[in-house]
Amino acid sequence: MSMRRQARGAIELTRPLNAIAAGVLTGTGAYVAGGAILGADRVVVLAAVVATVCATGAGNAVNDYFDREIDRVNRPDRPIPRGAITARGALLVSLGLFAGAVVTALLLPPAAIALAVFNLVLLVAYTELFKGLPGVGNVVVGFLTGSTFLFGGAAVGSPLEAGALFVLAAIATVTREIIKDVEDVAGDREEGLTTLPIAIGERRSLWIGLALLVVAIVASAGPFLWGTFGRAYLVLIVPADAVMLVAAVQSFSDPASAQRRVKAGMFLAVIAFIAGRAVPLG
Ligand SMILES: CC(C)=CCC/C(C)=C/CC/C(C)=C/CC/C(C)=C/COC[C@H](O)COP(=O)(O)O
Numbered sequence: 001m002s003m004r005r006q007a008r009g010a011i012e013l014t015r016p017l018n019a020i021a022a023g024v025l026t027g028t029g030a031y032v033a034g035g036a037i038l039g040a041d042r043v044v045v046l047a048a049v050v051a052t053v054c055a056t057g058a059g060n061a062v063n064d065y066f067d068r069e070i071d072r073v074n075r076p077d078r079p080i081p082r083g084a085i086t087a088r089g090a091l092l093v094s095l096g097l098f099a100g101a102v103v104t105a106l107l108l109p110p111a112a113i114a115l116a117v118f119n120l121v122l123l124v125a126y127t128e129l130f131k132g133l134p135g136v137g138n139v140v141v142g143f144l145t146g147s148t149f150l151f152g153g154a155a156v157g158s159p160l161e162a163g164a165l166f167v168l169a170a171i172a173t174v175t176r177e178i179i180k181d182v183e184d185v186a187g188d189r190e191e192g193l194t195t196l197p198i199a200i201g202e203r204r205s206l207w208i209g210l211a212l213l214v215v216a217i218v219a220s221a222g223p224f225l226w227g228t229f230g231r232a233y234l235v236l237i238v239p240a241d242a243v244m245l246v247a248a249v250q251s252f253s254d255p256a257s258a259q260r261r262v263k264a265g266m267f268l269a270v271i272a273f274i275a276g277r278a279v280p281l282g
């Protein structure tokens with residue numbers, strides 16, 4: 001296989017849009033936590049963003065490495081089953097990115113380093129230890145995704161300041177992960193994974209996902225009600241919530257497109273968080 005083709009496969013393997021999006025979450029967490037992201041804190045914020053991008057890319061690469069047999073059924077278009085990169089190449093990409101995440105995380109305050117180490121262990125362990133346990137894998141991915149906000153806050157010395165964003169992102173991600181597991185039942189069952197839909201049924205799982213999302217949507221009024229964010233946040237979070245809620249209802253009939261729509265609503269919610277911090281209260 002040509003080096004050029006392997007390089008393209010390596011980039012695709014990391015799901016760069018996810019990795020960059022995760023970096024944006026970290027930067028948002030630092031910003032909402034009051035960090036001077038373009039001023040005095042710019043070095044630590046940049047290090048935290050780079051660490052998150054590397055860690056997420058590494059996590060996606062190692063996940064595809066461990067999932068390579070499942071993905072032959074679930075996702076034959078993924079780089080390894082498609083032959084765009086070898087399994088060994090995928091493992092080397094993951095190791096390189098994990099090393100990049102560790103090196104940049106070491107530039108951060110102790111609380112951020114501790115969270116990065118914890119997350120890196122979770123990322124490596126996720127596929128082999130947690131993914132096949134009903135609901136546990138979903139909670140791990142939810143925690144990892146939400147923790148990017150805490151990681152950004154920790155980088156500027158306020159690890160819990162973006163705690164509300166952590167909770168909202170974690171819960172909504174659990175809902176999306178449940179919908180994705182319903183979509184992946186065929187391959188997961190063939191590989192002997194006992195995901196939530198396989199353990200308790202697809203519809204019951206989707207009802208749990210919908211209920212969790214409703215809790216997160218109600219809770220998303222919190223930053224406005226207790227005065228953290230102003231009306232700019234409200235104007236954007238309401239349509240974001242609506243997009244995610246409609247998608248979760250549609251997941252009962254079409255989980256594949258529903259999970260993509262939930263993700264679109266999530267990105268709109270991130271814009272709401274940023275606007276909430278950027279536009280003064282009033
Ligand atoms: C109710 C409310 C306001 C919730 C807020 C939700 C929010 C802001 C979520 C953030 C989600 C986000 C934009 C994450 C960045 C990308 C990322 C790291 C996603 C985690 O993905 C794991 C997934 O298994 C990857 O699958 P796929 O996306 O299909 O490649």
Ligand SMILES: CC(C)=CCC/C(C)=C/CC/C(C)=C/CC/C(C)=C/COP(=O)(O)OP(=O)(O)O
Nearest residue numbers: 022052055056059060063116119144145148151
């Ligand atoms: C803050 C630091 C240092 C790390 C955080 C790293 C982040 C943001 C992780 C978010 C979750 C994520 C993108 C993890 C990557 C690997 C993973 C768990 C993917 C999910 O795998 P599957 O459950 O197989 O679903 P797919 O169908 O998407 O492969």
Ligand SMILES: [Mg+2]
Nearest residue numbers: 063064067071
């Ligand atoms: Mg996978």
